[in-house]
Amino acid sequence: MPTPKASATALFVLALCFVLSVIGRGMGESFTVFLLPISQHFGWDRSQVISIYSIAALAGGFASPFVGRLFDKSGPRIVYCFGLSMLGCAFFTAAFASKLWQFQISLGLCVGLGMSCIGIVPNSIMLGRWFGRKLPTAMAIVYSAMGGGVLILVPTSQLLIDRFGWQKSYEIFGYGAVLLIAGLLLLPWRTLAGGSPAINTARHDPMEGGWTLLAAMRHHAFWALFSAFFFTALGMYAVSAQVVAYLVDVGFPPLQAATAWGFSGVVLVIGMLSISWLDGLFGRLRSIILSYALSIIGIGMLWLLQATPNIWLLAGFIASFGSTMGSRGPLITATALKIYRGKRVGTIFGTISIGSGLGAALGAWSGGFLHDLTGSYDALLLFALASVVLGMIPFLTVRLLRE
Numbered sequence: 001m002p003t004p005k006a007s008a009t010a011l012f013v014l015a016l017c018f019v020l021s022v023i024g025r026g027m028g029e030s031f032t033v034f035l036l037p038i039s040q041h042f043g044w045d046r047s048q049v050i051s052i053y054s055i056a057a058l059a060g061g062f063a064s065p066f067v068g069r070l071f072d073k074s075g076p077r078i079v080y081c082f083g084l085s086m087l088g089c090a091f092f093t094a095a096f097a098s099k100l101w102q103f104q105i106s107l108g109l110c111v112g113l114g115m116s117c118i119g120i121v122p123n124s125i126m127l128g129r130w131f132g133r134k135l136p137t138a139m140a141i142v143y144s145a146m147g148g149g150v151l152i153l154v155p156t157s158q159l160l161i162d163r164f165g166w167q168k169s170y171e172i173f174g175y176g177a178v179l180l181i182a183g184l185l186l187l188p189w190r191t192l193a194g195g196s197p198a199i200n201t202a203r204h205d206p207m208e209g210g211w212t213l214l215a216a217m218r219h220h221a222f223w224a225l226f227s228a229f230f231f232t233a234l235g236m237y238a239v240s241a242q243v244v245a246y247l248v249d250v251g252f253p254p255l256q257a258a259t260a261w262g263f264s265g266v267v268l269v270i271g272m273l274s275i276s277w278l279d280g281l282f283g284r285l286r287s288i289i290l291s292y293a294l295s296i297i298g299i300g301m302l303w304l305l306q307a308t309p310n311i312w313l314l315a316g317f318i319a320s321f322g323s324t325m326g327s328r329g330p331l332i333t334a335t336a337l338k339i340y341r342g343k344r345v346g347t348i349f350g351t352i353s354i355g356s357g358l359g360a361a362l363g364a365w366s367g368g369f370l371h372d373l374t375g376s377y378d379a380l381l382l383f384a385l386a387s388v389v390l391g392m393i394p395f396l397t398v399r400l401l402r403e
């Protein structure tokens with residue numbers, strides 16, 4: 001039974017992870033708003049500019065096991081401060097960049113690394129040290145911060161661009177990252193990184209210290225989790241990276257398009273918590289099928305917007321697709337942390353998370369490529385639909401993912 005002090009510290013850790021997730025996700029997703037002004041400023045086509053977003057997702061994904069290992073070795077303070085430093089440097093550089101490769105290094109490579117260092121991998125490990133049986137709920141709350149990031153920073157980015165231009169907006173983001181580093185350095189990291197005594201005492205299982213990365217990679221659940229992350233991210237990011245530009249192309253004003261997609265953050269929070277609640281009420285399989293069904297319905301509504309761009313269809317798309325952005329993540333993460341306990345959990349979960357980063361990168365790039373290749377969004381949406389269906393298959397075929 002945790003003491004009142006331990007419970008209060010656990011809630012503080014939850015709030016900290018939530019805020020960092022809001023910042024990381026929001027700054028990453030804000031690129032969907034910067035896409036059009038950057039491409040118009042330099043005269044680059046959609047696939048060239050979206051390559052920046054793809055590199056960020058790819059860098060974040062491949063950095064995940066190294067971030068996990070750094071967390072295992074050096075603790076959260078080093079990881080979080082390094083991540084915010086990378087974001088600050090990236091945004092200051094982007095404000096003065098003029099070549100595509102400069103954007104690919106700053107907003108691509110550096111933002112990807114920075115987001116990974118303040119994102120799901122370190123936050124999941126932190127929560128795992130403080131929450132026992134309530135870990136899925138805690139993970140759902142932190143994953144819902146993705147919605148908060150989209151809700152706050154996507155429309156804010158559009159307002160900043162309208163007021164100051166995209167270059168000055170990136171400068172403002174850079175100064176914000178510097179201020180956050182100063183705040184993090186003041187926290188009591190020895191206490192926060194130590195974890196709950198009750199949970200640390202309970203975690204002496206036969207595999208403690210025994211799960212190595214190679215052993216985990218030979219376990220069938222590892223690749224099932226990897227595949228679920230990969231294909232789901234492939235389909236969802238093919239859509240989300242293009243959605244603001246898509247809505248503008250079908251006739252919505254830029255600020256309305258950005259604000260509408262920003263409101264997906266509200267329904268995302270509801271979706272995250274609802275799926276976790278339904279998981280406890282009806283079981284993993286039914287809640288997962290419902291989640292994927294809503295994603296598929298949302299893609300269908302987005303396709304219909306080309307023919308009849310109206311606010312009701314837009315609201316339906318935001319409610320269905322938006323509510324399932326990342327809704328599978330808390331369940332996948334909690335399952336991975338439950339199976340692969342031990343001293344190397346950061347490295348193992350980080351490697352599994354490569355699937356999400358790789359899928360997001362390939363999905364974002366494929367969406368831009370298919371749009372440029374065909375001159376329409378039909379092939380993109382069909383590709384996204386097929387990928388989402390493939391993402392559901394591991395849950396249907398591997399029992400451990402449903403427990």
